[in-house]
Amino acid sequence: MTTTETATPSGNAPAVPDESTRAALDAAIATVRAGEQRWAELGLRDRVDLLGRVHAAVAAQAEQWVAAAVRAKDLDPDSPLAGEEWLSGPYCTLSALSALQHTLTAVAQGRSPIETQRFGTAPGGRVAVPVLPTSRYEYLLLHGFSADVWMKPGLSASDVRANAGLGALTPTSTGGVGLVLGAGNITSIAPLDVLYELVAHNRVVVLKLNPTMDELLPVYTAAFAPLIELGLLAVVTGAGDVGSYLAQHPGFSHVHITGSAVTHDVIVWGPGPEGAARRAAGTPVLGKPITSELGGVSPIIVVPGEWSAADLRFQAQHVATQRLHNGGYNCIAGQVVVLSSEWPQREAFVEELRRALAQAPERAPWYPGSCDRVAAAGAAYGRADRLGQGGGRLLVDARNGVDASAIETTEYFSPVLGIVDVPGTGQAFLDAAVAHANTALVGTLGANLIVAPATLKELGSGFDEALARLEYGCIAVNAWTGLGFLAAGAPWGAFPGHTLADVQSGIGVVHNAFLLEDAERTIVRGPFRPFPRSVLGGELSLSPKPPWFVSARSARRTGQLLTQFAAKPSWAKLPRIFASAFRA
Structure with missing residues (x-):
């Protein structure tokens, strides 16, 4: 769960935004809709270059990103806990951008992005795809840790390799304009959701920030300027009335939410007893597909x-x-x-x-x-x-x-x-x-x-x-x-x-x-x-x-050093990272 200020779970529909706010939101949607064609015309190698520019912009904003997150969360900037903001903010965003560049480069060359991975097996005949570590750097920095993706039963190794790539396999087939209703807790969630919409689904995006993340707006605007300048992304703010207006807007082909199941259900079925009745009848008020990450126990x-x-x-x-x-x-x-x-x-x-x-x-x-x-x-x-x-x-x-x-x-x-x-x-x-x-x-x-x-x-x-x-x-x-x-x-x-x-x-x-x-x-x-x-x-x-x-105890400095490494990997940076990590 992360509360997304999009609808009112209590049963009363949120107020409608005023006319000037609606006009600004409509303009943002129109800008991104125009950018959809530019995204369709952008070849995979050009997309790799674009993600590289985003990577550089995120790296340049890393200090400001963490400073804004620390202010939003009322943290002491010198506390070891500030290390959480380095790792769960710019660090994992930079890591994702690098990995996506690798994937698009492979597909552009006619290769599977997992061509070199050595698959394992899991119970039920499942194919197991190693996703950590995937480089000598990761092997050293996260020594002793690993991650494997267990694919659904019935898939062969050749199926898995051939199908890897999703929207990158058909880059000219765009998915319309997507709405991302951003999370309010971890600062990389909304950016990573935006990147996935663009690359995996070929959807250009309007990102609506959770109010708890409004402090990050200037950082996001600068870090993702290469996408915004091409009309591939617009970032908007606002409370529940804005989120509700956007979710029901006919200009969107898809909605993605990181939030609570309660908020999800209000978006899909509507609030109060009427929403409960629609849910029972299987007649959602939301007339478009929705994906979601909603937490749990x-x-x-x-x-x-x-x-x-x-x-x-x-x-x-x-x-x-x-x-x-x-x-x-x-x-x-x-x-x-x-x-x-x-x-x-x-x-x-x-x-x-x-x-x-x-x-x-x-x-x-x-x-x-x-x-x-x-x-x-x-x-x-x-x-x-x-x-x-x-x-x-x-x-x-x-x-x-x-x-x-x-x-x-x-x-x-x-x-x-x-x-x-x-x-x-x-x-x-x-x-x-x-x-x-x-x-x-x-x-x-x-x-x-x-x-x-x-x-x-x-x-x-x-x-x-x-x-x-x-x-x-x-x-x-x-x-x-x-x-x-x-x-x-x-x-x-x-x-x-x-x-x-x-x-x-x-x-x-x-x-x-x-x-x-x-x-x-x-x-x-x-x-x-x-x-x-x-x-x-x-x-x-x-x-x-x-x-x-x-x-x-050394989490803040280690997180900072890891982020600097993700911005520009180098063997020369490893000793300082290890020295800091061993002071934990």
């Missing part, structure tokens, strides 16, 4: 094993990061920890988790409505632990007969974390946890699993078979699904199969810089232990505490 499945005290402490910090990154305002934030009721170390882990949540750096509750959502969780769970300064973080222990339905079906989009348990150990626990995540939790965007290497070895093929039954669009093993968001080549979206009437975490994917067709899910893997304990434990990983951890 993400599980963190902790597979029982024999852990050291250092393991318990590190993985508790890992879970705290999954909840508290960006203040807890992430569609992919972990919300429900699933433990084994038979794990001897479960209470020791809960105590470490309580400590990690309490000791994580404080930050202002900057996202609108956060305090109200925390209060609602506190009202539902009066015995929740209130942690951090002022008790603004909640740890809800929904075990031992406590009704877990609220924590499992409400995306709190705030620093609220729950704990539930299921019985069993080994494969029995894993199977029960997967079934619980599939049936009890709302949404299918991302799921996380934490499992010690020895336990993973004991589970053998049963582990991947369990992953195949876990119906989420991104699954992270000893990592956080946020890395799947950062990985340019990984498709990002809900597990396929949702409908307008039961949208869950959304329909369709974005990012997906290799333009894979018919991806089912992304599997991200990382080290259970950080370096040097990883090596001592038999894992081939040189990764220290990852820079996205909220407890990483």
Whole structure:
């Protein structure tokens, strides 16, 4: 979930924009509609050059981008937490632009963008496409981390290679004008959605910013000036009345939203009882296709094993990061920890988790409505632990007969974390946890699993078979699904199969810089232990505490250095990055 100020879920339609605002919006749509023909006439090699100019413009705006994000989120610019804004803003945008240039170059040369990848296999005969690492740079910078895209069952390796490219395979067939209703939490979401519309679907775009991102308007305007100057993109601002007017505007052929399922349903069916009636009848008020990324309640499945005290402490910090990154305002934030009721170390882990949540750096509750959502969780769970300064973080222990339905079906989009348990150990626990995540939790965007290497070895093929039954669009093993968001080549979206009437975490994917067709899910893997304990434990990983951890002391500098590297890669830049990362 990210609240998109587009419609009023309470049942009352938002006000209509005034005449001058409507005229300005109509003019923006007309400008972009004229740009559609220019996009159709722009050959693939020219598109590569254009993306290169965008890459240079984003790099030039990186400092201003982060400064604006820090202001919007009321962060101390010198805080290590500012590293989040480097990584989830200009860094991943630059990475995506580079990957898209690679893809378009390959297609322009008559090659598949995944021609050189060595495919693997996954349960059910699925083709597995490696999307991280894809270069020696990535291999070193993210040593020990990997990501593979599991394609839908029934596709052959030759099918996968031949179909990669999507709209780039037919660049002159444009998709009209698309509306992107931007997210309000992560600053790269809207730009990445725009790029995907352009390249994957050949749609020119009007981007409507969420009001929380208005601070970024000058940065976006400068960073994406090469697209704006050609009439391929227009960026507009406004509240719910503007979003509603645009969504219903006949000038758009498609809508993409990153937001909440509630807002999505109001756009598709209309507000109030009339909207509910249309939904029941299957007669949407929105007369055009819509794709979406809508968040949900993400599980963190902790597979029982024999852990050291250092393991318990590190993985508790890992879970705290999954909840508290960006203040807890992430569609992919972990919300429900699933433990084994038979794990001897479960209470020791809960105590470490309580400590990690309490000791994580404080930050202002900057996202609108956060305090109200925390209060609602506190009202539902009066015995929740209130942690951090002022008790603004909640740890809800929904075990031992406590009704877990609220924590499992409400995306709190705030620093609220729950704990539930299921019985069993080994494969029995894993199977029960997967079934619980599939049936009890709302949404299918991302799921996380934490499992010690020895336990993973004991589970053998049963582990991947369990992953195949876990119906989420991104699954992270000893990592956080946020890395799947950062990985340019990984498709990002809900597990396929949702409908307008039961949208869950959304329909369709974005990012997906290799333009894979018919991806089912992304599997991200990382080290259970950080370096040097990883090596001592038999894992081939040189990764220290990852820079996205909220407890990483050098995160701001590491994020800045990584962004500078993404702007202009060079072997000479690596030593400074490693030196900063190892000070985390």
